[in-house]
Amino acid sequence: MYRYDEFDRDxxxxxxxxxxxxxxxxxxxxxxxxxxxxxxxxxxxxxQLHAYMLRIAIPYGTLNARQMxxxxxxxxxxxxxxxxxxxxxxxxxxxxxxxxxxxxLAELAGVEMHAIQTSGNCIRNVxxxxxxxxxxxxxxxxxxxxxxLRQWSSAHPEFSYLPRKFKVAVTGAxxxxxxIRFHDIGLQLKKNVAGETGFAVFxxxxxxxxxxxxxxxxxxxxxxxxxxxxxxxxxxxxxxxRRDNKYKARIKILVSETGADEIIRRVEAEFEMLKDGAxxxxxxxxxxxxxxxxxxxxxxRPGGVALVRQARLDDRGFSAWxxxxxxxxxHPDHAIVTISLKGVGEVPGDATAEQMDxxxxxxxxxxxxxxxxxxxQNLVLPHVARADLPAIYKGLKTAGLATANAGLATxxxxxxxxxxxxxxxxxxxxxxxxxxxxLAARQDDIGDLKIKISGCINACGHHHxxxxxxxxVEKKGGELYQLTLGGSADENAAIGEIVGRGFGPEEIAxxxxxxxxxxxxxxxxxxxxxxxxxxxxxxxxxxxALYGSAAAAA
Amino acid sequence: xxxxxxxxxxxxxxxWLAADHSWTDTIDAADIARDAxxxxxxxxxxxxxxxxxxxxxxxxIDIDLIAGRIAPKRLRERIRASGPTxxxxxxxxxxxxxAIAA
Numbered sequence: 247m248y249r250y251d252e253f254d255r256d257x258x259x260x261x262x263x264x265x266x267x268x269x270x271x272x273x274x275x276x277x278x279x280x281x282x283x284x285x286x287x288x289x290x291x292x293x294q295l296h297a298y299m300l301r302i303a304i305p306y307g308t309l310n311a312r313q314m315x316x317x318x319x320x321x322x323x324x325x326x327x328x329x330x331x332x333x334x335x336x337x338x339x340x341x342x343x344x345x346x347x348x349x350x351l352a353e354l355a356g357v358e359m360h361a362i363q364t365s366g367n368c369i370r371n372v373x374x375x376x377x378x379x380x381x382x383x384x385x386x387x388x389x390x391x392x393x394x395l396r397q398w399s400s401a402h403p404e405f406s407y408l409p410r411k412f413k414v415a416v417t418g419a420x421x422x423x424x425x426i427r428f429h430d431i432g433l434q435l436k437k438n439v440a441g442e443t444g445f446a447v448f449x450x451x452x453x454x455x456x457x458x459x460x461x462x463x464x465x466x467x468x469x470x471x472x473x474x475x476x477x478x479x480x481x482x483x484x485x486x487x488r489r490d491n492k493y494k495a496r497i498k499i500l501v502s503e504t505g506a507d508e509i510i511r512r513v514e515a516e517f518e519m520l521k522d523g524a525x526x527x528x529x530x531x532x533x534x535x536x537x538x539x540x541x542x543x544x545x546x547r548p549g550g551v552a553l554v555r556q557a558r559l560d561d562r563g564f565s566a567w568x569x570x571x572x573x574x575x576x577h578p579d580h581a582i583v584t585i586s587l588k589g590v591g592e593v594p595g596d597a598t599a600e601q602m603d604x605x606x607x608x609x610x611x612x613x614x615x616x617x618x619x620x621x622x623q624n625l626v627l628p629h630v631a632r633a634d635l636p637a638i639y640k641g642l643k644t645a646g647l648a649t650a651n652a653g654l655a656t657x658x659x660x661x662x663x664x665x666x667x668x669x670x671x672x673x674x675x676x677x678x679x680x681x682x683x684x685l686a687a688r689q690d691d692i693g694d695l696k697i698k699i700s701g702c703i704n705a706c707g708h709h710h711x712x713x714x715x716x717x718x719v720e721k722k723g724g725e726l727y728q729l730t731l732g733g734s735a736d737e738n739a740a741i742g743e744i745v746g747r748g749f750g751p752e753e754i755a756x757x758x759x760x761x762x763x764x765x766x767x768x769x770x771x772x773x774x775x776x777x778x779x780x781x782x783x784x785x786x787x788x789x790x791a792l793y794g795s796a797a798a799a800a
Numbered sequence: 801x802x803x804x805x806x807x808x809x810x811x812x813x814x815x816w817l818a819a820d821h822s823w824t825d826t827i828d829a830a831d832i833a834r835d836a837x838x839x840x841x842x843x844x845x846x847x848x849x850x851x852x853x854x855x856x857x858x859x860x861i862d863i864d865l866i867a868g869r870i871a872p873k874r875l876r877e878r879i880r881a882s883g884p885t886x887x888x889x890x891x892x893x894x895x896x897x898x899a900i901a902a
Contacts, residue, residue, distance in 0.1 A: 343811035
């Protein structure tokens with residue numbers, strides 16, 4: 247894992263002191279709210295419905311046991327004993343007091359964490375494939391490059407006042423687990439025919455009120471050119487992105503209004519001037535960062551296969567969990583464990599302080615001290631021996647974290663919605679809880695299905711890219727839920743289509759069940775997933791079942 | 801009918817303006833404006849309090865009186881007055897002087 251050097255430590259420590267002073271001046275009245283607001287946002291502090299909210303960065307979703315325990319400690323000491331893992335691999339506390347923020351940030355700095363650039367019109371926390379460094383299918387670990395981008399983008403003087411926020415995601419595998427085509431810039435690490443490392447570069451993707459799939463700017467950008475090319479894109483965006491209308495200020499609007507070819511031409515022209523200059527990444531620098539992310543020393547544990555086989559025979563619960571929540575690791579005696587934060591009827595992404603501690607203990611005992619946060623609001627132990635899986639399952643079960651539902655219908659993404667968020671128009675959490683309870687019994691039969699729920703058009707709950715997406719809106723003082731079908735966040739990126747009029751809060755779960763029933767009735771075999779069936783069938787039969795045949799014909 | 805709401809600066813707690821010009825943390829104790837003049841009077845007091853850095857995000861909200869209790873018209877404000885609907889153990893609804901359920 248990356249460890250802070252002297253520069254990082256000083257930078258974060260200086261920020262804690264600076265923000266502590268700003269909070270003190272705000273509380274004394276020396277700063278007005280108008281003056282303070284941009285300062286608090288630069289440090290991840292929002293004001294929500296019931297209290298302030300603090301969004302803590304978990305760079306590329308990687309943390310160790312000590313850091314997780316610190317989050318648990320903060321949850322207990324300054325909050326109500328829990329935290330919320332988000333779709334940007336961050337952690338949000340829902341109840342901290344403004345007066346406690348300096349103390350919380352000081353605690354975080356003690357474990358090399360912070361809340362810098364988790365808000366504001368800057369380059370946000372860089373996200374990455376949550377299986378990075380462990381997945382059998384990756385070309386290389388994307389996190390060293392995410393770390394290079396973190397260092398480059400932190401308090402970057404040219405890019406601290408962009409037209410709007412800017413999100414970057416990196417993956418090292420062709421199979422996209424990081425939704426890179428729905429980011430301002432998405433990077434896919436790959437090897438060319440000569441075996442050299444580089445990136446496919448996607449630009450101009452995003453969700454929100456105008457969902458757009460990113461266009462490919464480069465099929466192969468050599469790794470040494472990463473920062474020069476990023477700078478070229480950001481520079482074109484910073485100069486030409488709209489500042490007159492915040493709803494049209496993201497780079498996706500610039501790309502679609504100007505035309506992808508023209509924007510790429512301008513980026514390439516800018517890049518020509520920058521390449522081979524000070525921004526070129528020397529091999530030695532890349533290697534130095536890569537050294538921090540060197541895989542742990544995997545010990546051969548060939549006994550795991552037999553042990554796991556016996557445990558499956560002994561315990562059906564373990565067997566189901568193994569099938570859903572354990573993924574192939576690049577080392578044959580090892581595995582990747584997805585820890586579901588989606589127990590039946592629970593709040594997606596919420597974890598109690600006790601659960602955080604339990605995960606930290608398991609990571610330390612069995613997982614080379616590594617934990618990941620996934621954008622699907624689950625946790626991951628990326629490196630565990632197969633022989634330890636039964637013990638890990640037991641530990642997770644004790645902590646209430648052994649739900650065997652990764653990728654199933656109850657593995658729902660939901661934003662905090664109107665239960666917490668000042669921007670929300672409708673609740674998302676209770677809809678997720680209701681659906682989870684209704685679908686739990688038959689989710690194994692339904693198979694792979696991604697349901698994603700947002701409480702407003704900003705789409706933190708990724709509704710546009712759910713196989714089934716739900717968007718909550720406010721209508722006549724009440725909640726109304728729009729249903730979208732056919733979205734997909736992966737390499738076969740698609741934006742879901744709205745199938746018809748919205749549903750009331752009492753109807754939406756039933757509508758989702760209706761859509762699922764259509765799928766079950768029409769699938770060619772249990773092997774044909776919901777999204778595959780939807781792509782084959784189109785919207786008509788779903789629309790007919792949801793609204794009647796007259797509506798389907800309209 | 802309207803009441804004036806805000807969030808307390810120091811901890812973000814949702815508060816409402818009471819008849820004695822203090823900020824109360826239960827909506828039941830809020831002072832009700834029954835006409836535009838009364839609403840303006842609340843807003844003026846709130847603005848002074850905002851300038852004195854006691855509160856932020858000061859807003860007049862529409863309410864009904866249901867069985868004698870203040871009920872905000874918007875769900876958002878009902879949730880602010882009670883707490884997260886999925887966590888009855890948190891927020892004002894968890895306290896002895898519970899506000900109305902959302």
